[in-house]
Amino acid sequence: MENMVISYLVLMCVVSFLNLFALVLLYRKQLNFYFASIFASVLVANVGYLTGALAESEETVIIATKACYLGSVFLPMFEYFVILRICKFNFPDWAKLLLGALSVTVLLLSCTIGHSDIYYKSVTYTHMYGVAYCACEYGPLHFLWNVVLVGYTLANIVTIAYAARTRINVSYKNLIAVALMTLISIISFLISREIGSDTMVVPLVYVIDEFILFFVCLRVRMGDISDAMLESLEAENQNAFVAFSDKGIYLGCNDIAYKFFPELGEFRVDRAMPKDLEISKHFGSLMESFVRKDSPSDSYFAYGRRNYRVCVRKVARNKISHIVLFRIEDETRLQRYIKKLDTHNTKLKDVIKDNDRHIHAIQEQMIVGMAKMVESRDSNTGGHIMRSSAVAGILAEELRKDSSFGRTKEYYDALIAAAPMHDLGKIAIDDKILRKPGSFTPEEFEVMKTHAEKGAAIVENLLAEIEEPFFVEIAKNVACFHHERFDGSGYPYGLFGANIPFEARVMAIADVYDALVSKRCYKEQMSFEEAYNLIMDSMGTHFDPRLKASFVACREKLENYYRNSPGWESNEK
Template sequence: MIITCLLVLCIIAALNVVAIWHLNPKFSGNYSFISFLVLVSCMGHLMLGLSTNVDEAIVANKFNYAGSVFLPLFMFYAVADVCRVKIHKFVRTILNAYTMLIFGLSCTVGFSDIYYTSIEYVQTFEGVGNYVATYGFGHDLFNLMIFGFLIANVSILIYAFAKKKNVSFKCLVAMSLIDIATILAFFSSRLWEIDTLIMPAVYVFDQLALIYICFRVKSYDIGHSVLSVLEKNNTDGYILVSSSYRFLGCNEIAYEIIPALKNCRVDHLLPSGSAAIDFLRLWVREVRDGDYLDTKEYLSSVRHYRCYVRKVNVFRDRYVNLFKIVDDTDLHNYVQMLGDSNTRLKTVVKSNANQLKSIQEQMIVGMANMVESRDSNTGGHIKRTSKVVSILVDELRKDRQRKYEDTFYDALVSAAPMHDLGKIAINDEILRKPGKFTPEEFEEMKTHPEKGAAIVENLLSQIEVPAFVNIARNVACFHHERYDGRGYPRGLSGENIPFEARVMAVADVYDALVSKRCYKEKFSFEDAFDIIAKGMGSQFDPSLWKCFYNCREKLEEYYKSST
């Protein structure tokens, strides 16, 4: 019966490892390690239960320790991540080294008396294998590590409960339950010497709690990332609210606009009583019912605000409401003064539209820059490729044989900064890798165009005209396609590749050639020009050759002036 239970726990642990990775691969670093270590520890307990002599018991015990020694370390890192507490690199190094030392000492069992001074094989109920050991000073160091991480975890959780309102309350509760269950199980099993089944069961419980936390983290981190990007170059407030009226966070400007938000705790319901918060709650209900306006006006005692709402998908049919609050008091007062002067009113409206478009572009470029800041290989790439596209487009406008309107070319230039937005969904370990990718890593990188297209569509579909959304989506999705059909993600060829993506491909590759990367030196302008020329008809649209040739001097002047 016990062996059967251990086998079932191992199977559940293995399924949980897969579940955590597939649920949220981007943010599951520490969670994946913990879940895998739980699986290793459960397998060690199963091997111990199946052992028939002391040598087999020692091997199983070492397998068990491979999981249980490192679990406290990664659990500590997970607690710190959930509570948004930064651990200094030096401290991490010391903790990692100490944990490795404990694991090394545990491996001496059977060869030395450092960890166990003696060990004896026994069989418990139902003939389940186990051992009885006399502990050495090495095991005392293990207990010291357990107590140290226990105190650190409890301290961080108490601090987060008391001080950090921007941390999910539910995640804190789940993480606290993990610590409490693990601590009680550990000491109970040592006290009554019944750890064969108790510890694996508690470890699997920890996995299930981590799956819940991993799911919550995905929701909050998307909101946090969006808010961080939009915060850089704007003076607007941003607020995230769930469809169930729960406050998920906001930026500092939102706190200034609506002071009542300072009393709101993350993951708790928005309290009624404040006119501004009641305004948001009513809008959330309208969005949920499907009958809502994208834009509303809100008037406080002294300021006038224009407010926008956008639904941001976080998981399948789950979404959060992203509110944007723009202070347009000066514009509002000016329009009021204009009265019936239609000419002047139209001028102001046009200026306001241009201002809103500028804000949208700042949002887009801000997100693109955030992606680039994560990619250690492409510093300044977005700015340079955008300029290259602008230079190419200026030349294309002169070609009257092409039947594209100026609005198309304007949209192409505006969409250029978004071509690599999909990299926001690529794992940091791959994106920031200084050398060449492995085949598996390259396959992961090849997913960024389609992910970028989905992000672009989600960001722009409610604030831009469909024609612009389509151009921006095509630029993001197809700029790695080749004219001969050997590109990715879909292997399109020739005229099947949207024209805007063919232009972006030339700009993207040219910048990669003439710019220094951590894995290569930059090519000379002459070599880069020759490579692009040779690629016309295979990698690039040959109809762009004349345009590229005519732009050669301007491109080289730009790169010389920007270095």
């Protein structure tokens, strides 16, 4: 019996460790704190149970009991925060701190075991099921732990029930999963009290909870990047977005989609499309066509009195799953215009050219729209992206005049078009850091520095299939390397000299120049003279000295641009 119990506890510890390792491996870039804390706490608690079973003295049993409390005391709180996140409820920070203080209080009380009778009156080293066991008599303050367990259980039940009743945009599968987790916890508590020991029950329950949370992890996105991108495209381009699983299960849509297609109000998240609706027939047909081709495609359909253009593509959710995303544009006015032009055969060629320009205009709007989205999230750098892009354009126009650089007209056009994308990676930075009204801590700055590489990845994902590789490469370089320094002291890779792409060297000057002459919440703006002198002094260290002459030549144009730039405040007297 003893060997069986020990083997069981060892197995639970191994599974707990593997679960934590798998969570970090699969979600290392989008790891949610509460999910990770649950898995880590389970591992600590299960190790505590194993240590207690192997104990050979009362002192060791007491230590093991404290380890169990260390792993277990925060679990109810973390699980409740996860349930709130899944159910899309906001919870105030002060309340989180209050609950955290309650858990810490219980933990501190558990530390008195063996030293005081306020939590455990007595501890006796004994054996049960062939292994060491801590038989105890509870003290007057132990009721607090029972209050915590019962309180969180009731809170979980109320939250899940309320979400199931009122939150149509919450997946019912996720609600069932967390409800099952709560039910298992209740049953395990009753069984533990019945048999007089939780050593045989709780470790297994913790592991089952981990598997349930893994299921939820696969279905709940750990970051808000995609949502922010969709919201930006809605605001800037007025496009509708509708998402389905690869099996045709409805996952959700944005507000514009509800305006285009009111019947979407009858669609239920995580359910198949209603078959008797007109819009369901259109989406069903488009899904079938996309599955056959398995590649991004454009289609058109009429709904009511409007004409729509639809682009369907796959969007990765994580390493093992994806969604099918419909981007829908209202082209009613364009289609009506084309029909009128069809009566004039001599103008057909001009119509085709207009359509091409319209498509490129939409792509440019998407780029500018995402840049504005970054601006709207970063409260510290209002207007920076657009102003620094204008500075890059002025520099590029001056560089065109110098043939010694060996760059083509198309190259400089691409550089100017790509400049607004240099800070796209900031959409992947947490708001708490991005919107911080002051200087970053070293740890926060390390997180902020990742925006360069993330920006390059976003650019490639967005443009790889709709733009020429030549432009995509320039845009990626601008996003990834504009914080590199000529002397090799920059980031993300510490490149130096000619190893830094030329377009990134140009963007570096534009980025710093705007930062210097603009006011931030954590610094005052410099005068044009001060900014000019600082950049000139940094030629050869921060910036490419070959760009010095062009920067000097466009000095007056840059200053005039800022003086006439809306939203930019001058400190000149």
